[in-house]
Amino acid sequence: MYDFVIVGAGSAGCVLANRLSADPNQRVLLLEAGGRDWHPFIHMPAGIAKLVGRKGVNWDYVTEPEAALDNRRLWWPRGRVLGGSSSINAMCYIRGHARDYDDWARASGDPRWGWSAVLPYFKRSEGNVRGANEYHGAEGPLTVSDPIHRNPLSAVFIAAAREAGLAESDDFNGARQDGFGWYQTTTRAGARCSAADAYLHPVRDRPNLTVVTGALAQRVVVENGRAVAVEYRRRGAVQRAEAARSVLLAGGAINSPQLLMLSGIGPADALRAHGIAVAHDLPGVGGNLQDHLDVCTLTRCTQKVTYDQLSDIAVAWRYYVHHDGPGTSNVAEAGGFARSPLATDDRADLQFHFVPALLDDHGRNRMPGHGYTVHACGLRPRSRGRIELASADPGAKARIRANYLSDAEGYDLNVMIEAARLSRRILAGRAFNPYRGEELLPGAGQDDDAALTAFIRRKAETIYHPVGTCRMGTDGDAVVDAELRVRGIEGLRVVDASIMPTLIGGNTNAPTMMIAERASEMVLAA
Numbered sequence: 001m002y003d004f005v006i007v008g009a010g011s012a013g014c015v016l017a018n019r020l021s022a023d024p025n026q027r028v029l030l031l032e033a034g035g036r037d038w039h040p041f042i043h044m045p046a047g048i049a050k051l052v053g054r055k056g057v058n059w060d061y062v063t064e065p066e067a068a069l070d071n072r073r074l075w076w077p078r079g080r081v082l083g084g085s086s087s088i089n090a091m092c093y094i095r096g097h098a099r100d101y102d103d104w105a106r107a108s109g110d111p112r113w114g115w116s117a118v119l120p121y122f123k124r125s126e127g128n129v130r131g132a133n134e135y136h137g138a139e140g141p142l143t144v145s146d147p148i149h150r151n152p153l154s155a156v157f158i159a160a161a162r163e164a165g166l167a168e169s170d171d172f173n174g175a176r177q178d179g180f181g182w183y184q185t186t187t188r189a190g191a192r193c194s195a196a197d198a199y200l201h202p203v204r205d206r207p208n209l210t211v212v213t214g215a216l217a218q219r220v221v222v223e224n225g226r227a228v229a230v231e232y233r234r235r236g237a238v239q240r241a242e243a244a245r246s247v248l249l250a251g252g253a254i255n256s257p258q259l260l261m262l263s264g265i266g267p268a269d270a271l272r273a274h275g276i277a278v279a280h281d282l283p284g285v286g287g288n289l290q291d292h293l294d295v296c297t298l299t300r301c302t303q304k305v306t307y308d309q310l311s312d313i314a315v316a317w318r319y320y321v322h323h324d325g326p327g328t329s330n331v332a333e334a335g336g337f338a339r340s341p342l343a344t345d346d347r348a349d350l351q352f353h354f355v356p357a358l359l360d361d362h363g364r365n366r367m368p369g370h371g372y373t374v375h376a377c378g379l380r381p382r383s384r385g386r387i388e389l390a391s392a393d394p395g396a397k398a399r400i401r402a403n404y405l406s407d408a409e410g411y412d413l414n415v416m417i418e419a420a421r422l423s424r425r426i427l428a429g430r431a432f433n434p435y436r437g438e439e440l441l442p443g444a445g446q447d448d449d450a451a452l453t454a455f456i457r458r459k460a461e462t463i464y465h466p467v468g469t470c471r472m473g474t475d476g477d478a479v480v481d482a483e484l485r486v487r488g489i490e491g492l493r494v495v496d497a498s499i500m501p502t503l504i505g506g507n508t509n510a511p512t513m514m515i516a517e518r519a520s521e522m523v524l525a526a
């Protein structure tokens with residue numbers, strides 16, 4: 001018997017486990033389907049390039065065929081390990097635009113999700129090496145650092161953006177988001193600082209905190225409208241953990257709605273179709289799926305300065321012996337935020353990540369030679385997708401219908417075309433002259449809207465930010481209320497990226513940890 005049972009030790013789950021178990025009177029159980037985060041590629045930031053295809057730490061999802069993307073099934077990596085996706089992500093520390101949160105306050109009907117109300121929780125989480133100021137915290141567990149190693153091409157990218165008339169920025173999370181510059185990363189002394197590093201490992205010896213890995217939660221037990229326990233499978237046996245106060249789902253934007261549906265909470269017809277007894281008809285579960293779609297421009301480099309073909313052994317030796325060098329790099333060192341002509345207000349609608357290497361198909365398509373890649377994504381997609389059950393078997397993967405570029409006005413596609421165009425404008429800058437070789441993708445002659453549209457349909461991929469599938473709100477389709485309580489069920493909350501009503505304009509790790517910081521206070525006060 002525990003007070004709280006948390007499902008999922010990812011970005012949100014680790015924060016919850018720490019904050020809830022800080023009260024020695026609360027007995028907290030944290031269940032994680034994956035294993036421990038021992039793998040060295042998790043901890044060496046540049047190891048991300050090697051982690052990418054490693055099945056042992058990854059749910060390794062693929063979407064259903066995407067109609068607007070030539071019916072391709074897109075690969076969606078998600079962390080299945082202590083730290084969750086924060087153990088395999090690219091470590092860029094970004095919060096989004098301040099007004100994104102004012103939108104949340106409106107959607108949830110609660111000013112506690114507005115920017116001025118959530119900023120203290122970002123700061124409480126953050127341990128920025130630059131120190132504290134109006135926008136930043138320095139004392140929080142999540143260490144945020146400036147790059148130790150900077151590839152010369154990343155500096156060239158920033159210079160080229162300046163030439164293209166785009167603003168410079170030395171802090172994407174300060175007074176203004178727009179601009180180009182160096183990403184700060186969730187790293188500490190050159191090593192990844194995942195949610196597990198920041199929040200879980202330091203408190204593992206608390207007697208009131210139990211962490212069980214290799215435990216796949218397969219059902220929340222609901223009795224008389226109240227969540228009372230979680231059933232999970234571990235080493236072939238089903239076990240049951242009782243929750244006296246609350247069950248907290250932190251399985252992420254794919255698994256939290258899946259687990260709700262497996263527990264009989266979701267669209268009644270869809271549940272019955274799988275033979276699942278309906279505990280509560282909640283049609284919005286799994287809906288409202290949003291993600292950032294990304295298009296890459298790849299150029300050959302005429303000088304051997306990129307990260308392509310670095311000797312793994314030399315990088316690892318320098319990293320482990322001297323704690324510096326390319327091993328400390330998150331690879332996406334530089335980037336920026338800009339407004340396309342289609343932006344509907346003064347918020348950036350495009351984000352760029354520059355990679356001084358040839359990166360095709362998430363790095364899974366190894367390309368010979370040296371080159372560099374500009375990732376560009378549309379930040380405010382209007383298309384909506386859905387997570388659906390494929391089966392009532394908890395071991396089966398849920399179906400992902402991202403529905404990219406499906407909005408009726410074609411707005412999302414047009415933003416992607418603008419993203420590809422601006423990437424090229426930056427890459428054409430004089431700063432790249434000493435390095436520029438052949439453009440590999442989209443490739444010579446692929447200039448007009450029709451050619452770029454075909455290219456986007458053929459090559460665009462996720463940049464890993466699915467959210468919204470257990471949306472917070474006040475209407476009939478909302479899944480959780482402003483305190484993240486599942487509507488219609490007592491003692492059950494969802495606390496992870498799935499509760500975002502709308503996708504924020506940026507990367508989603510820090511916002512998810514903020515959600516859990518905010519929620520932990522709500523949970524303890526309840």
Ligand SMILES: Cc1cc2nc3c(=O)[nH]c(=O)nc-3n(C[C@H](O)[C@H](O)[C@H](O)COP(=O)(O)OP(=O)(O)OC[C@H]3O[C@@H](n4cnc5c(N)ncnc54)[C@H](O)[C@@H]3O)c2cc1C
Binds near residue numbers: 084
């Ligand atoms: C490759 C990649 C790169 C990214 N790069 C960045 C970046 O640079 N910056 C950034 O800000 N964001 C980035 N992101 C996104 C960010 O990491 C995620 O948005 C964030 O981690 C989501 O947090 P979460 O708590 O919702 O889910 P997760 O962190 O995914 O945690 C969910 C956890 O729950 C566990 N779980 C799920 N179902 C069950 C179950 N039934 N039983 C038990 N356990 C379960 C999972 O194994 C996992 O550990 C990236 C993501 C990926 C995948």
